[in-house]
Amino acid sequence: MNSSMIALNEIPGGITSPKGFTAAGVHCGIRRKKKDVALIASEPPAVVAGVFTTNKVQAAPILVNRAQVRRSDLCSAVVINSGNANACTGERGLNDAWAMVREVAGALGLPEEEVLVSSTGVIGQYLPIDNVLAGIRAAAAELSSDGGNDAALAIMTTDTYHKELAVQFELGGATITIGAMAKGSGMIAPNMATMLGFISTDAAISGELLTEMLRSGNNRSFNRISVDGDTSTNDMVLAMANGLAGNTPIVERNEDYYLFAGALDYVLVKLAKMIARDGEGATKLIEVLVKGAASEEQAELAARAVANSNLVKTAIHGEDANWGRIIAAVGYSGIDFDPEALAISLNELPVLLPNYVIVLDEEKAKETLAADTIVITVDLNQGGYQAKFWTCDLTKDYVHINASYRS
Numbered sequence: 252m253n254s255s256m257i258a259l260n261e262i263p264g265g266i267t268s269p270k271g272f273t274a275a276g277v278h279c280g281i282r283r284k285k286k287d288v289a290l291i292a293s294e295p296p297a298v299v300a301g302v303f304t305t306n307k308v309q310a311a312p313i314l315v316n317r318a319q320v321r322r323s324d325l326c327s328a329v330v331i332n333s334g335n336a337n338a339c340t341g342e343r344g345l346n347d348a349w350a351m352v353r354e355v356a357g358a359l360g361l362p363e364e365e366v367l368v369s370s371t372g373v374i375g376q377y378l379p380i381d382n383v384l385a386g387i388r389a390a391a392a393e394l395s396s397d398g399g400n401d402a403a404l405a406i407m408t409t410d411t412y413h414k415e416l417a418v419q420f421e422l423g424g425a426t427i428t429i430g431a432m433a434k435g436s437g438m439i440a441p442n443m444a445t446m447l448g449f450i451s452t453d454a455a456i457s458g459e460l461l462t463e464m465l466r467s468g469n470n471r472s473f474n475r476i477s478v479d480g481d482t483s484t485n486d487m488v489l490a491m492a493n494g495l496a497g498n499t500p501i502v503e504r505n506e507d508y509y510l511f512a513g514a515l516d517y518v519l520v521k522l523a524k525m526i527a528r529d530g531e532g533a534t535k536l537i538e539v540l541v542k543g544a545a546s547e548e549q550a551e552l553a554a555r556a557v558a559n560s561n562l563v564k565t566a567i568h569g570e571d572a573n574w575g576r577i578i579a580a581v582g583y584s585g586i587d588f589d590p591e592a593l594a595i596s597l598n599e600l601p602v603l604l605p606n607y608v609i610v611l612d613e614e615k616a617k618e619t620l621a622a623d624t625i626v627i628t629v630d631l632n633q634g635g636y637q638a639k640f641w642t643c644d645l646t647k648d649y650v651h652i653n654a655s656y657r658s
């Protein structure tokens with residue numbers, strides 16, 4: 252369902268905008284000064300859906316959450332720490348993740364199986380678990396419907412700004428709110444990324460259908476962003492729905508299902524674009540649109556190749572309309588197409604027409620590439636399918652940030 256088919260209103264706020272959600276963000280000492288523990292809670296318990304990293308190396312919180320969602324389809328709280336990934340930490344790391352679950356459950360009087368956990372930061376270091384547990388107790392005492400901003404700040408690592416969003420829309424006579432927060436800046440690849448995403452809603456919906464929508468929306472959003480081609484050990488997106496909006500529960504694929512799915516897609520794509528724009532050291536958001544493909548899969552493969560190309564991203568940073576790097580990336584993407592039929596434009600400025608007709612105006616191209624948002628359009632002229640990817644330019648600052656990440 253296209254989100255343009257539903258009347259969406261963006262409203263101030265984020266994860267605590269829907270009814271029944273509270274949050275907090277505090278400093279516990281993992282990081283020198285910045286907030287580093289976030290807590291999200293829902294009363295009543297929410298049905299939960301999750302998607303997790305595809306990396307073979309999976310952090311302790313990922314392993315804990317996979318076990319938790321098998322135990323219960325309800326979630327009453329999520330605890331997140333930044334500054335330490337709790338990844339590659341063996342039995343001690345796993346015990347620490349479970350300790351975080353137990354601390355939240357005890358502080359809020361919840362069943363342990365209704366608590367999920369998330370971490371982000373440096374790999375291969377043990378959590379200062381006593382500090383983290385103290386931080387959880389402090390966050391539990393500060394839970395508030397106004398705490399979403401603090402929570403969004405507490406999950407940041409190399410992000411340059413916090414990422415949150417809320418929308419409202421009507422569904423069957425009820426006002427539905429979706430809130431969200433995310434973090435992500437580097438180690439971003441189109442298989443999720445070093446990114447965490449948390450979605451809240453007061454809609455009533457079955458866990459099975461929420462999972463279906465989240466997986467589908469994730470494939471069109473977080474799985475279509477790229478900063479540097481690396482996939483993290485800690486990626487996850489969680490969606491929670493507590494039903495307080497009072498809509499007729501969505502339990503089948505009816506009109507309400509598709510309207511809600513369209514709104515969820517809007518939120519996921521907007522968050523994904525925020526992450527791509529905030530790529531480490533980035534100065535430009537790049538949208539890659541491949542159209543005229545023989546199938547959506549072909550369009551996606553071609554767009555992925557262009558978005559992952561370091562040569563394309565450095566050219567855009569240098570404001571160089573080097574269309575040869577774009578067509579080369581499509582060429583090695585693995586799709587079957589006629590190179591002579593292909594056309595390329597930059598922010599709607601044609602630079603290459605079919606039959607290798609070069610229409611590049613260097614002066615106009617330099618002007619259009621000075622913008623902070625660049626749309627690369629590749630028309631394969633092979634069919635009626637298209638796909639979009641989002642990435643950013645690759646700069647000297649990216650190298651500087653990642654050369655000194657642990658310090």
